[in-house]
Amino acid sequence: MDIILSNSSGKPIYEQITDQVKAQILSGALAAGDALPSMRLLAKELRISVITTKRAYEELEREGFLENVPGKGCFVAPQNPELLREAQLRKVEEKLSQAVEEARKGAFPLEELHQMLDILYKGDEL
Amino acid sequence: MDIILSNSSGKPIYEQITDQVKAQILSGALAAGDALPSMRLLAKELRISVITTKRAYEELEREGFLENVPGKGCFVAPQNPELLREAQLRKVEEKLSQAVEEARKGAFPLEELHQMLDILYKGDEL
DNA sequence: ATACCATGTATATAGTATATATACAGTAAG
DNA sequence: CTTACTGTATATATACTATATACATGGTAT
Numbered sequence A, B: 001m002d003i004i005l006s007n008s009s010g011k012p013i014y015e016q017i018t019d020q021v022k023a024q025i026l027s028g029a030l031a032a033g034d035a036l037p038s039m040r041l042l043a044k045e046l047r048i049s050v051i052t053t054k055r056a057y058e059e060l061e062r063e064g065f066l067e068n069v070p071g072k073g074c075f076v077a078p079q080n081p082e083l084l085r086e087a088q089l090r091k092v093e094e095k096l097s098q099a100v101e102e103a104r105k106g107a108f109p110l111e112e113l114h115q116m117l118d119i120l121y122k123g124d125e126l
Numbered sequence C: 001a002t003a004c005c006a007t008g009t010a011t012a013t014a015g016t017a018t019a020t021a022t023a024c025a026g027t028a029a030g
Numbered sequence D: 001c002t003t004a005c006t007g008t009a010t011a012t013a014t015a016c017t018a019t020a021t022a023c024a025t026g027g028t029a030t
Helices: A013-027 A039-046 A050-062 A081-105 A110-123 B013-027 B039-046 B050-062 B081-105 B110-123
Strands: A066-069 A073-076 B066-069 B073-076
Touching: A013 A050, A013 A081, A013 B081, A039 A050, A050 A066, A081 A110, A081 B013, A081 B081, A081 B110, A110 B081, A110 B110, B013 B050, B013 B081, B039 B050, B050 B066, B081 B110
Parallel strands: none
Antiparallel strands: A066 A073, B066 B073
């Protein structure tokens, strides 16, 4: 499992982990039943504390993405694809809404937003 | 000057203040030379501490939006409209970029983003 | 001048959140 | 049962947000 931490992201470490695990479950890179690296192993790889990986896995368990079994390990829980897609759509909407809010402050026309959207969508493809 | 605080926004109070002051400068509601409510007055109106309003005004001064004069008050500094517009454009781009990033995770097509954008842009008009 | 009252400023303190080291408890294999 | 993995819980350090209180500065009426 690939997790990349950024010090400059502003987001706390445990949140960076939960975000990336969620993304990998959503993309299918992680499927129900798959074992995740143990809290200790992940902590060692990322050079952070076990408590921080625990916090991340713990939160993922609360949200229904994982099952943490004492003595055994951490596993991807059965997922509802439709719910996942719904949740992701809501994230997109939220960011888009924030973009619109900022655009309105600067009185940028809708047309300009569409153009920027095209460029960004195609630019990130590389 | 209208400032509205939200407890549920997640943003710290001082940041809510700086954001809204910046927005009012950008929109022209506040122009260069205009006096802002004194730190004490604003603190009283918002029922928060003077130190928090100070922190907000202080940060706005660091960023070149205000000038705080001991014994006199706080005033809107001369602004460069083009720089302001550039900065605002960058904010929009950033949010839009984040929306695209989330959309790619869920494999949402560009078309769908354009539709959502239209709805959000027109919906917020009310 | 000077007393007053407004302004912005600085110091010390409480509360909250992130991240940590260390010790504790459950599971399975040798 | 010992060993070597797992996940878990407690107490602690650090940083950030917000605060009360006291201090310093500028204008103004007396």
